[in-house]
Amino acid sequence: EAEVAQSPRYKITEKSQAVAFWCDPISGHATLYWYRQILGQGPELLVQFQDESVVDDSQLPKDRFSAERLKGVDSTLKIQPAELGDSAMYLCASSSIGPGQFYEQYFGPGTRLTVT
Amino acid sequence: KQEVTQIPAALSVPEGENLVLNCSFTDSAIYNLQWFRQDPGKGLTSLLLIQSSQREQTSGRLNASLDKSSGRSTLYIAASQPGDSATYLCAVRRRDTGGFKTIFGAGTRLFVKA
Numbered sequence: 001e002a003e004v005a006q007s008p009r010y011k012i013t014e015k016s017q018a019v020a021f022w023c024d025p026i027s028g029h030a031t032l033y034w035y036r037q038i039l040g041q042g043p044e045l046l047v048q049f050q051d052e053s054v055v056d057d058s059q060l061p062k063d064r065f066s067a068e069r070l071k072g073v074d075s076t077l078k079i080q081p082a083e084l085g086d087s088a089m090y091l092c093a094s095s096s097i098g099p100g101q102f103y104e105q106y107f108g109p110g111t112r113l114t115v116t
Numbered sequence: 117k118q119e120v121t122q123i124p125a126a127l128s129v130p131e132g133e134n135l136v137l138n139c140s141f142t143d144s145a146i147y148n149l150q151w152f153r154q155d156p157g158k159g160l161t162s163l164l165l166i167q168s169s170q171r172e173q174t175s176g177r178l179n180a181s182l183d184k185s186s187g188r189s190t191l192y193i194a195a196s197q198p199g200d201s202a203t204y205l206c207a208v209r210r211r212d213t214g215g216f217k218t219i220f221g222a223g224t225r226l227f228v229k230a
Contacts, residue, residue, distance in 0.1 A: 004159075033218070042120070042205055042220030043160070055215045091159055102148055102167060103209060103216055107160040 002026040004108035006092050012114045018080035021111045025074070025094030033105065034067055034077050035091040043091055049075065082115045089113075118143045120208050122221035129196055130229050137191040137224045139206035144184045147216060151180050151191050152205045154223070160205065163191070196228045 005024040013019045025032050030051050035043035046065065048056040051072040060067065064083070069075040079086055089112050093105040119142045129135055139149070148167045152160040164173045164180040166189070172181040179192040189206060203223040209216050 006159075031215075040222070042207075042222045044220070045218060048215070050215060056212070056217065089157075093160075102165060104150065104162060104165045105160075105207070105218070106162060107152075109159045110157075112157065 002106075004092055004094055004106055006108035006111055008111055009109060010112045010114075012116065013082050015084055015115050016081040018078065019082050019113065020079075021077045021090050021092075021113075023075045023077070023092030023108060025092070026096075026106055029094035029096045029106075030072070031095045031097070031103065032069060032075050033093040033095075034075070035093065037089040037091055037110075039088075046077070079113075082113075084115050087113055087115045118146075118208060118210060118217075118219045120206060120219050120221040122204075122206060122224050124224060125222070126225040126227075128227045128229065131196060131198060133196050133228075134192070134194050135196055135226075137193070137204050137226070139189040139191070139208075139221055141187045141189075141208045141219075143210065144187050145210060146184065147209045147211055149180075149182055149189050150207045150209070151178075151189075152207065154203045154205060156203075163204075193226075196226075198228050198230045201226055201228050 032049040034046045037043040046060045047067045049069045067077045089110045091110045093107045095103045095105045123138045150165045151163040166182045177194040205223040207220045
């Protein structure tokens with residue numbers, strides 16, 4: 001069964017350092033999402049791609065966060081510099097608008113970030 | 117602005133009990149609604165997706181209903197098992213400039229006692 005891949009699964013970094021997360025969506029899924037989930041809360045959308053284009057980054061803290069999906073397949077989310085408040089689970093998801101799909105989202109295992 | 121609320125925040129039930137989890141949303145102009153399960157420290161697993169034109173969806177012991185006019189969805193779990201212990205999240209999707217926007221509730225933490 002096709003899955004969304006993410007790496008690393010866990011990351012510990014010191015504040016002010018740079019950190020990067022990688023996501024490989026399900027093959028053929030044109031839409032890719034990055035979410036941040038703080039413990040005890042629901043995921044919050046950071047950025048959404050349609051192919052290689054950003055369609056929503058309204059909640060992305062652009063002074064320190066950046067995201068790219070250069071070839072419209074895999075994607076990288078970067079934080080520089082990391083702050084203590086960035087400690088959270090970072091989730092990647094993908095979806096398709098193909099027949100019977102209706103943007104149903106499939107999630108990867110997430111990356112747990114701890115900033116010390 | 118769409119807001120999604122899940123009640124209760126936490127629930128503990130004995131094994132075998134039937135239970136209902138609730139999700140309410142403020143804007144009824146939705147495209148679809150999706151229920152997820154999340155185990156501690158893990159990603160989200162899709163359970164059921166209901167299109168705005170549908171009233172319910174079923175998968176095994178799970179049944180999700182949607183009442184757009186009242187802004188509510190319920191997830192019914194029949195004959196609960198300890199393996200059902202997890203956090204259940206609902207997500208509402210609506211059309212927005214540039215595509216679709218997804219808003220999640222904070223989830224209901226379920227514990228099924230053996």
